[in-house]
Amino acid sequence: MKGKFLVVLSLVLLVSLVLNTAYGVGAEKKLRVAFIYVGPVGDYGWSHAHELARQYLIKKLPWAEFLPPAEAVPESDVARFIDRFVREEKADVIFTTSFGYMDATIEAGKKYPDKIFFHCSGYMRSKNVGTYFAELYQVYYLNGLIAGALTKTNKVGYVAAHPIPEVIRHINAFALGVQEVNPKATVDVRWLFSWYDPSKARMAAESLIADGCDALAFTEDSPTVVTVGEEYTKKGKQIYTFGHYSPMQKYGPNSCVSGQLVHWEVIYKDILEKIRRGVYTNTNLENVDYWWLLKEKAVELGGEFGVPINPKFVSALKEKKVVDPVFGKISVYDLIMKRLSQMKANPEKFDPFTGPIKDQTGKVRIEAGRRATHDELWNIDWFVPNVIAKIPK
Amino acid sequence: MNIIVDILKATIPAGTPLLLGALGEIYVERSGILNLGVEGMMIMGAVSAFGVTAITNNVWLGILISSIVGGGMAFIHAFNSITLKANQTLSGLSLTMLGLGLSGLIGKRYIGMPLPVKLYNLPLGALKDIPIIGPVLFDQDPIVYMSYILAFVFWFLLFNSRFGIELRSVGESPDVADSAGINVSKIQYLAVIIGGMMAGLGGAYLSVAYAPAWIEGMTAGMGWIVLAITIFSLWRPERAIIGSYLFGGIRVLQYRLQPFGISPSLLNMLPFIFTILVLMIASREISRKKISAPSSLGVPYFREKIL
Numbered sequence: 001m002k003g004k005f006l007v008v009l010s011l012v013l014l015v016s017l018v019l020n021t022a023y024g025v026g027a028e029k030k031l032r033v034a035f036i037y038v039g040p041v042g043d044y045g046w047s048h049a050h051e052l053a054r055q056y057l058i059k060k061l062p063w064a065e066f067l068p069p070a071e072a073v074p075e076s077d078v079a080r081f082i083d084r085f086v087r088e089e090k091a092d093v094i095f096t097t098s099f100g101y102m103d104a105t106i107e108a109g110k111k112y113p114d115k116i117f118f119h120c121s122g123y124m125r126s127k128n129v130g131t132y133f134a135e136l137y138q139v140y141y142l143n144g145l146i147a148g149a150l151t152k153t154n155k156v157g158y159v160a161a162h163p164i165p166e167v168i169r170h171i172n173a174f175a176l177g178v179q180e181v182n183p184k185a186t187v188d189v190r191w192l193f194s195w196y197d198p199s200k201a202r203m204a205a206e207s208l209i210a211d212g213c214d215a216l217a218f219t220e221d222s223p224t225v226v227t228v229g230e231e232y233t234k235k236g237k238q239i240y241t242f243g244h245y246s247p248m249q250k251y252g253p254n255s256c257v258s259g260q261l262v263h264w265e266v267i268y269k270d271i272l273e274k275i276r277r278g279v280y281t282n283t284n285l286e287n288v289d290y291w292w293l294l295k296e297k298a299v300e301l302g303g304e305f306g307v308p309i310n311p312k313f314v315s316a317l318k319e320k321k322v323v324d325p326v327f328g329k330i331s332v333y334d335l336i337m338k339r340l341s342q343m344k345a346n347p348e349k350f351d352p353f354t355g356p357i358k359d360q361t362g363k364v365r366i367e368a369g370r371r372a373t374h375d376e377l378w379n380i381d382w383f384v385p386n387v388i389a390k391i392p393k
Numbered sequence: 394m395n396i397i398v399d400i401l402k403a404t405i406p407a408g409t410p411l412l413l414g415a416l417g418e419i420y421v422e423r424s425g426i427l428n429l430g431v432e433g434m435m436i437m438g439a440v441s442a443f444g445v446t447a448i449t450n451n452v453w454l455g456i457l458i459s460s461i462v463g464g465g466m467a468f469i470h471a472f473n474s475i476t477l478k479a480n481q482t483l484s485g486l487s488l489t490m491l492g493l494g495l496s497g498l499i500g501k502r503y504i505g506m507p508l509p510v511k512l513y514n515l516p517l518g519a520l521k522d523i524p525i526i527g528p529v530l531f532d533q534d535p536i537v538y539m540s541y542i543l544a545f546v547f548w549f550l551l552f553n554s555r556f557g558i559e560l561r562s563v564g565e566s567p568d569v570a571d572s573a574g575i576n577v578s579k580i581q582y583l584a585v586i587i588g589g590m591m592a593g594l595g596g597a598y599l600s601v602a603y604a605p606a607w608i609e610g611m612t613a614g615m616g617w618i619v620l621a622i623t624i625f626s627l628w629r630p631e632r633a634i635i636g637s638y639l640f641g642g643i644r645v646l647q648y649r650l651q652p653f654g655i656s657p658s659l660l661n662m663l664p665f666i667f668t669i670l671v672l673m674i675a676s677r678e679i680s681r682k683k684i685s686a687p688s689s690l691g692v693p694y695f696r697e698k699i700l
Contacts, residue, residue, distance in 0.1 A: 040497055042504045042609030190648045197613045198604045200644065203407060207648035210399045222608050223505075235514075250507045251606070392656065 031276060033057075034091040035069040036081055038098035043196050045221020045245050047071060050097050050120075052246075053264035057272070060265075064272055067091060075100030082108040086115055093275060095268070096120065105129055116282050118271060121166070123378065125289065128282040132267050132290035134298040137173040137377065138343045139260040140217070141352035142301050142336055143242045144177020146257055147185075147215040149320045149332040150240045150313065151178075154185040157208030159218035159225050161195045163391050167219045169380045174217050175387045176352050181322050181332055188213060189389035196221040202228055215240040223248045226303075229255035240313070242303070249303030249310055257313045261300040267292055291374060294343045301340060308340070309333070353377060360385055400642070400649055401529040406603060408641025409540050410435070410595040414619035415626065415633040416547045417591025421467075423551065423628055424584035425564040425689040428470050429485030432616025433492020434463045434589050438596030440496040443503055443607040450509050456536070456597045463593020464586045466492060471585040475578050478693035493610065503607040512536060512602040536598050543591075548630040560584060564687030567694035577694055592616070621668035628687065640664050 035054055039047035051069065058066050067089050070081045078101045085091040086108075093116045096105045102122035109117050109129040117129040125131055147156045156178050160167050175187040188211060190204035201224035205216055209232060216239060218225040229241035230252035241252055243259025267290050274280045280288060292298035301308045309317065317333035324330050327338060342350040353372035359365050359382040366372050372380075383391060414431055421428045438459035446455030466488060473484040512534040520531040530541075551557040562570040563580045571577050595615070600607055618640055625640075626632035647660040 040609040042497055042500060044505055044606075044608055048504065188652065190651050194613075196608075196610070198606070198608055198611050199407065199599070199613065199615075200647075202603065203403065203645050204648040206403050207645070207651075210396070210403075210649070211652065222604075222611075223606060224604060227604065227606060246505060250505075389652070390654070 030063060030065040031272065032065045032067060032090055032092045033272065034067045034085040034089065034094045036073050036078060036085075036094065036096045036098075036101065037069055037071045038073060038075065038100065039196065039221065040072045041069070043221045044223060045196065047097070048221075049245055049262050050095075050264055053268050056265040057268055060269065061272060063276065075104075078104045079108065082112075086112050092116065093118070093272065114282055116275060116280065116285070118285075125286055127284065127286050130271070130280065130285035130288035130290075132271065132292070134262045134264060134267060134292050136260045136262065136299050137169050138294050138347075138352065139299050139301050140170045140173040141177040142340060143217055143258055143260065144174040144179075145181050145332060145336050145339070146177075146309070146313075146317065147174070147217060147240060147242065148178035148180065148182035149317055149322075150257065151182065151185055151213075151215045152238075153212045153214045154182065155211065155213045156185055156187045157205070157211075157213030157216045158187055158189045158389075159192065159201055159204045159208065159216065159220060160189050161192050161220040163191060165378060165380050168383070168391065169377055170219055171387060172380065172384050173352050175384050176357070179384070179386045181320075181335070183386075185386065187387045187389075189387065191392060192220055194220070198222045198224045201225055205229070209237075209239060214238065215242075217242040218244055221245070223251040226252040226256045247302075247304045249307065252303075253310075254312065256303040256310060258301060258309050259303040261302055261305060263298050263300060266296060266298045293347060294340070295345070295347050309336070358385055359383060360387065360390075396649075398525055398528055400645055401525075402532070403645045404638055404642040405529065405533055405537055406641075407645050408637040408639075409537050410598045410603065410615055411619055411622055411640055412540050412544060412633060412637035413536075413595035413598060414592045414616065415622040415637055416543060416630055417588035417595075418619055418623040419626065419628050419630055419633060420547065420551070420560065420584045420591075421588035422623060422690055423560050423564045423687055424581045425567060425687055425692065425694065426471070426474055426581055426585050427481045427485060427691040428467065428474075428488070428585060428588055429482060429620065430466065430470055430488025430492065430616075431588075431592050431619045432612055432614070433489035434466045434592035435492075435596035435599075435616050435619075436496045436610070436612045437466055437492045438463045438593030439600035439611055440500045440503070440596075440607060441593070442597030443508065443600040443605075444499065446508055446510065446601055447503060447506060452510050452512055452601055455601055456594065459593040459597035460590040461593070463596070464590040467585045467589020467592070468582075470589075471582045474693065475581045475585070478695065481691050481693070489616065497609045500607050500609060504609070506607070508601060508605050511605045534602050536594075536602055544630055544634050551630060556580075561687075564689055567689055568696075571694075571696060577696075581694075592619070595619070618664060618668065621664075621671060624686075625667070625671045640667070643667070 037047040041047050041051040073081050085094055095118050097120040099121045102124055105117050105119040106124050106129055109126045119131050121133050122131050158171055178185050192200045201220055201222055205225045205228040216225050226241045226243055226248045229239035232239045233255045239255055240257050241255045243256050245262055249256045318331045320332045321329055351371050355366035355370045356368040357366040441462040442455040442459035445458045446452050470484050470488050473479040474481040514534050517531040521527045559575045559580050563577050567577045622636040625636040643663045
């Protein structure tokens with residue numbers, strides 16, 4: 001009798017435990033989540049995008065408690081902020097969202113072995129430190145197709161923040177797209193040496209336009225390039241621009257054709273749900289690395305959410321025809337949509353970084369038929385031939 | 394030829410916020426007060442101009458408010474350093490930090506908002522057709538034209554008016570000025586507030602004309618370049634014109650020269666190398682006398698008690 005009672009009791013306990021963890025019945029302890037940003041959340045670029053994701057999660061994940069984020073944290077100072085989040089605010093999960101936080105995050109992982117850390121854009125992991133990144137190169141390639149089709153001067157410009165692999169990879173992906181539909185066009189680059197300086201971005205954009213570029217893409221954290229494009233367009237000189245990171249079409253309704261958009265919330269939601277379900281713990285993150293692309297819906301093509309191409313430019317792209325080895329004669333618009341759906345549904349089928357790809361010196365970097373590996377893309381330090389700028393040493 | 398005109402044409406707007414800020418700071422320092430809060434006043438000017446323009450759809454109202462806000466910020470510094478005789482360096486620095494923080498707080502709702510109206514270029518009829526000078530100087534936006542006029546007015550008043558003489562004598566030797574019957578505090582208050590209004594205007598230029606957008610921290614160190622230009626121009630408005638366009642031009646050139654293989658890192662350093670050189674020369678006591686820095690710059694004035 002007593003044995004039966006114990007079995008029943010333990011069953012009840014087990015069921016309630018399962019219910020507790022799976023459905024949040026009863027007084028569940030909320031998961032405390034902290035974010036550390038490198039910039040002000042008002043930069044309209046990187047930190048802003050992470051903050052938008054956090055705002056979204058606050059609405060969607062009632063079982064998590066989101067602590068007020070720490071913004072504009074210098075990379076040398078991040079350890080102190082992690083200490084504060086762990087000791088005073090009792091954070092369970094901490095997201096550190098800048099490459100420069102890498103070493104400090106790994107150190108913090110050792111110091112607080114019972115906490116979970118996720119570091120954005122780094123390559124070092126440990127048993128309680130995972131990494132994640134929403135990668136845009138596929139989208140840059142698609143924008144390259146658009147730029148190559150629309151340019152009248154056959155000169156395409158790119159305003160770039162810093163000569164680091166991420167930016168070089170994006171310039172190459174963009175240039176590969178340009179090359180595919182317009183082999184005569186070149187891609188010129190101006191470096192800002194700053195992630196965020198609207199007045200420098202304006203000067204760089206104007207200098208590219210002065211050199212004859214009429215399509216401009218960029219990697220930096222402000223909508224300046226789109227604004228400049230809109231100004232020239234209004235004055236009668238059509239400049240095509242591509243937004244970056246945040247929806248920027250509203251800054252240039254007559255200039256912004258498309259762009260790259262990011263959905264960090266998709267990655268954050270997946271991580272937090274897996275932590276909650278016990279899939280990720282403080283002992284098994286050694287190999288947890290998110291490298292999420294179009295397929296995972298972590299990134300999107302467009303200058304506005306849900307608008308892949310500004311309707312103003314759709315007919316021009318439909319009129320422009322190219323000959324594709326697989327699809328035959330096809331309009332650029334259809335080519336973009338085909339590539340987009342290929343990369344969304346089955347990235348194995350098509351990748352922009354498929355050989356043969358040479359660098360500027362003519363050396364073959366990716367042999368015919370081979371696809372660039374994650375590590376090759378991650379460490380890329382050479383330009384494809386139709387880029388006419390040099391990488392500053 | 395076209396390239397040169399193009400570079401010069403881009404130089405004018407790049408130098409305009411610097412010129413506006415520097416004209417104001419010259420008056421401030423001429424009165425013997427050092428205001429390191431230019432960056433803070435500029436960014437507050439930028440956010441208030443943007444905010445007011447976004448709400449009222451009136452760019453000029455935004456610009457007006459920005460100079461009032463800049464002047465108001467400067468009033469805090471004036472009160473600290475003239476009435477309370479507090480440390481001017483600290484007061485100015487805290488103004489910068491206050492401005493950067495407060496503007497971020499106020500500006501949250503304006504992030505990502507396009508401006509409904511903005512300042513467009515206004516080519517000046519016949520003047521625009523003068524070769525070279527026309528397109529460079531007279532195909533710009535209204536604030537640029539305003540800055541030409543202000544530069545002239547600031548120069549004229551400083552050297553050709555009673556107010557200018559009083560301002561300069563207060564900065565050189567407040568006790569002499571005082572005994573000559575000049576109201577030292579009044580002149581200093583006036584100068585500091587004018588300086589703040591000009592800094593606010595410079596910030597407004599960034600957010601409603603140059604960018605035009607509100608982005609946190611968008612002044613990106615321009616306030617410090619303004620301080621360098623003030624010294625570079627040896628406290629003379631007419632030289633501030635040269636200084637501002639020179640520094641603006643260096644910023645423009647960084648990008649124009651990149652394709653010619655001139656290291657962008659080197660060009661990136663140029664404004665700062667200039668600034669350091671000027672600061673080095675200016676801060677040496679002997680040269681200080683030679684270049685006629687206001688003798689009482691940064692020194693609080695205590696009126697001697699007459700018993």
